Amino acid sequence: MNYFSEFGGSIFKKEEAFYPDxxxxxxxxxxNELKQMAYNLSALLKRRTGVGTLLWGTPGTGKTSSARYITKELSEEAQFVLPIYINCWECRTRPAVLTTIIEKLGGFSPRRGVGADEMLKEMIFLIEKSKKIPVFILDEMDTLKSDRILYDIGRLRENHSLNYGFIGILNKLEFLNKVDRRIRSSLLQSLIEFRAYKPSELKSILLERAKVGLIPGSYGGDVMGVCAGFGAKREGDARIAINLLWRAGRHAEREGKNRIELNDVESIKENNEPESKINKEEKKVVELLKKGELSFKEIIKKIGKTERMVRNYVNSLEKKGILKKRKEGKTIFISLGKRK
Ligand SMILES: Nc1ncnc2c1ncn2[C@@H]1O[C@H](COP(=O)(O)OP(=O)(O)O)[C@@H](O)[C@H]1O
Ligand SMILES: [Mg+2]
Structure with a gap:
């Protein structure tokens, strides 16, 4: 008996199991996907370059988790392997990606004004010094501004005699049309599709997660089935299903209950359908963004309202968790989805 245990919640045993990371x-x-990835990376065990791998599929199908999982296993098996994870959504340009890699290699983030070629040299120097073999994981690769960084990585062996592993992650294969053929043949040799989960699969993913994260017996009815169905309707997205269960758990806890019930799930689901709660003008903004990211100025142009009005729509949609903003220089870009 721990003196603090009675102050803990009544639902969660380990709430971290529901965190996005x-x-x-x-x-x-x-x-099968993990086996193929392991095979593609296995050359690294012999200190050689692996087969460049591309994971693709709709959101919430386990791409990021699988890449993190397999590279973690690899680095446990061979301590000279160093996984370097980069989310391209956060660094979209060649210098931004290089800066991240340099920092992860323990280097200092380069001073402003240093050219990207200099950064590449610094990265190569740091890899050599570490005597490790890096595995680059480029997640959300479709958000890269150019394929130049892929070229840098793809030439590491030929130009600098460095071995490496590579895993790229994409939602849609269309991005490949924008990538130089030479890069495709060196970096993206093995394509692995992550298909959407079926409702029954989502349900067992949820049950596994519940075993880790929830107190035994803290959920009733067909809570898992309903959460799984919700994710299944959204292209088999496990993230959405897990998030719904998490929020339903918090709802039950706030209500002072020791069991998640269907009505907890239902009340979260209602709030989760925010599109019904937005006004006509806001809906127009959402429709525009369905085709992809736009700058604030472009939205103003397309909506044909004053800057101030559009700003109000955008801020209100952001508060509801429907869209997110990102700044690049002085430009604000807006896209659908919650800020991670
Ligand atoms: N096969 C699985 N087994 C257990 N959890 C999974 C599985 N697939 C996805 N998840 C969980 O679902 C969420 C989304 O997975 P993620 O790997 O981020 O998907 P993606 O990168 O394809 O969008 C994460 O919380 C992850 O832990
Ligand atoms: Mg992902």
Missing amino acids: YLPENIVYRE
Whole structure:
């Protein structure tokens, strides 16, 4: 008995299991994909360059988790392997990606004004010094501004005699049309599709997560089934299903209950359908953004309202978690989705 245990919640045993960056102990239903990834990386065990791999599929199908999982296993097996994870959504340009890599290699973030070629040299120097073999994981690669950084990585062996591993992650394969053929043949040799989960698969993913994160017996009815169905309707997205269960758990806890019930799930689901709660003008903004990211100025132009009005729509949609902003220089870009 711990003196603090009675102050804990009544639902969660380990709430971290529901955090977006939680890496599950088991990635179920992805055995073939993980096997293929392991095979592609296996050359690194012999200190050679691996088969460049591209994971693709709709959101919430386990791409990021699988890449993190397999590279973690690899670095446990071979301590000279160093996974370097980069989310391209956060660094979209060649210098931005290089800066991140340099920092992860323990270097200092380069001073402003240093050219990208200098940064590349610094990266190569740091890799050589570390005597490690890096595995570059470029997540959300479709948000890269240019394929130049892929070229840099793809030439590491030929130009600098450095071995490496590479995993790129994409939602849509269309991005490949924008990538130089030479890069495709060196970096993206093995394409692995992550298909959407079926409702029954989502349900067992949820049950696994519940075992880790929830107090036994703290959920009733068909809570898992309903959460799974919700994710299944949204292109088999496990993230959405897990998030719904998490929020339903918090709802139950706030209500002072010790069990998540269907009505907790239902009340979260209602709030989760924010599109019904937005006004006509806001809806127009959402429709525009369905085709992809736009700058604030472009939205104003397309909506044909004053800057101030559009700013109000955008801020209100942001508060509701429907869209997110990002700044690049002085330009504000807006896209659908919650800020991570
Ligand atoms: N096969 C799986 N087994 C367990 N958890 C999974 C599985 N697939 C996805 N998840 C969970 O679902 C969420 C989304 O997965 P993620 O890897 O981020 O998907 P993607 O990168 O394809 O969008 C994460 O919380 C992850 O832990
Ligand atoms: Mg991902």
